[in-house]
Amino acid sequence: MLDRFAAEAAADPREICGLLLGRDDVIHDALALPNVAPEPARGFAISPADQFAAARFARAAGLAVVGCYHSHPSGNLSPSAADLAEAAQDGFYWLIIDGARRRLWISRAGGQIAGRFDPVELQIIEAPAFRESSPWNLQAHLQPAGASANRRRGTSQAPRQGPSPQ
Structure with missing residues (x-):
């Protein structure tokens, strides 16, 4: 998984x-x-429809959305001002990547970084990739671009914005 992030x-x-499950x-x-x-080039956002689809996919696989990952092309592995502004959910992991370098953070009130983030030790456990041993297919949960997640429910209310689909 980390090699895939580095290549991307x-x-x-x-x-x-992307989102961490x-x-x-x-x-x-x-x-x-x-x-x-x-x-x-200066920030990231994941559409609400993709967030909800990922949450449904995770739930169907017996997992949960536990965090997000994104790259900082600048090379700085610390949370940016935008990351600080978006870190509303305590206990949400943030993996920040720059090529092969990465740092894992957890959002937490009173954290060491601007009162919002604490560093977390990233321990790598050798195991087969979850989807390689799973029948789950995310594409079955994603909607076409421009489709509203609420259209099927008959409401025009927009989904909540933010990094957490929960």
Whole structure:
């Protein structure tokens, strides 16, 4: 998974992004998702529809969305001002990548970084990738670009914005 992130980040000058799936403080998998930020070279955003689809996918697989990952093409592995502004959910992991370098953070009130983030030791456990041993298919949960997650429910209310689909 980390090698995949490094390759994605090296191939794209914009910020890459996705969501981390796991349970019991273990990240089992990650879903690469399109960066829909207005300025993807300077920040990242994941569409609400993709966030909800990822949450449904994770739930069906017995996992939860436990965090996000994104690259900092500048090379700084610390949370940016934009990351600080978006870190509303305590206990949400943030994996920041620059090529082969990476740093894991957890959002927490009173954290060491601007009162919002604490560093977390990233321990790598050798295991087969979750999706390699799973029948789950994210594409079955994603909607076509431009489709509203609420259209099927018959409401025009927009989904909540932010890094957490929960």
